[in-house]
Amino acid sequence: MMDSQKKQNFGLRFWQLKSFIPRIVLYFLFTSLTSSGIESWPDWVVLVVKVLPIAYLIKFVWLQHESLDALWRCPFSRYVTMGLVFSLLGDSLLVYQNYDETLFIAGIICFALGHTFYICAFGWETLQLPLLVKFMCLSGTLYWYLWRGDLANQSVSLKVGVAVYAILIGCMNWRAWARLSYQDFVDGRWYEFMGCIGAFSFMLSDSALAINKFRGPYQNENLIIMSTYYVAQLGIALSVVDGPDLYRPKKLE
Structure with missing residues (x-):
């Protein structure tokens, strides 16, 4: 009976994600048409299409609770939601980064706040200092690589901002992986592992973005940056399912 209920809940959760993939496909379709010169879209259209998948993940987290108030009373879900909201804001600012460097810095700040909320969500129950x-070390190596590129020629505020951000993304991964244990696999707590996948994918995505900005463009840059980014946010959103908070699915309309 319990296994049947788990399967039913599992199917319901992934049914709630049924519109996530089409939104990602729509974004890559738009960007591919733009990069190939077939179509040219206003920045606000690109912005809307880019943030739609994240907006849907915010809705997905909400659907795991009976109401918005119930979500807000659950610390883990609340922090993940805030992380997604600030990521959405950061996404929006980065669309316009070519117009003004301050918008890139503001985008970094929004993502940094998002990572801070993710760190709070993953908690501090086990330290795992070797992790x-x-x-x-990974974050430091990336910063050194960027410094040997164009980062050394940037403003002090940008150098410091990138350094702080690198520390935060490393810390977020530390907290995500520190809570993972062998017993989680034995007990079937797959949501713990999804958070780890999300955190590490975020490191890959941010590294790809930073390399593109400070070391120069490379082939399929947008595909690499955004595909790993969407996987990252999806993984972290899925960590809410059966997570530290109670799972109370809303009925689908």
């Missing part, structure tokens, strides 16, 4: 050292 912290490993992820800080």
Whole structure:
């Protein structure tokens, strides 16, 4: 009976994501038409299409609770929701980064706040300090690589901002992976692993974005940056399912 209920809930959750993939396909269709010169879209159209998948993930997290108030009373879901909201704001600002460097910095700040909320969501129950050292080494290596590119020639505020952001993304990965244990696999708590996949995909996406900006363009840059980014946000959103908070699915309309 319990296994049947789990399967039913599993199917319901993924049914709630039925519109997520089409929104991603729509974004890549728009960008491919733009890059190939077939169509040219206003920035606000690109912005809307870009943030639609994240907006849908915010709705998905909400659907795991009976009401918005119930979501807000659950710390894990609340922090994940805030992380998604600030990521959406950061996405919006980065669409216009070519017009003004301050918009790129503002976008970094929004994503940094988003990562801070994700760190709060993953918690501090187990420290796992060796993991912290490993992820800080990864972040430091990336910063060194960017510094040897164009980052060294940027303003002090941008250099500091990128450094703080690199520390935050490393810290977010540390907290996500620190809570994972072998017992999670034994007990079938797959949502813990989804959070780890999301966190590491975020590191890959942000690294790809930073390399593109400070080391120069490369082939299929947008596909790499955005595909890993959407996987990251999806993984973190899925970590809410059966997570530390109670799962109370809303009825689908």
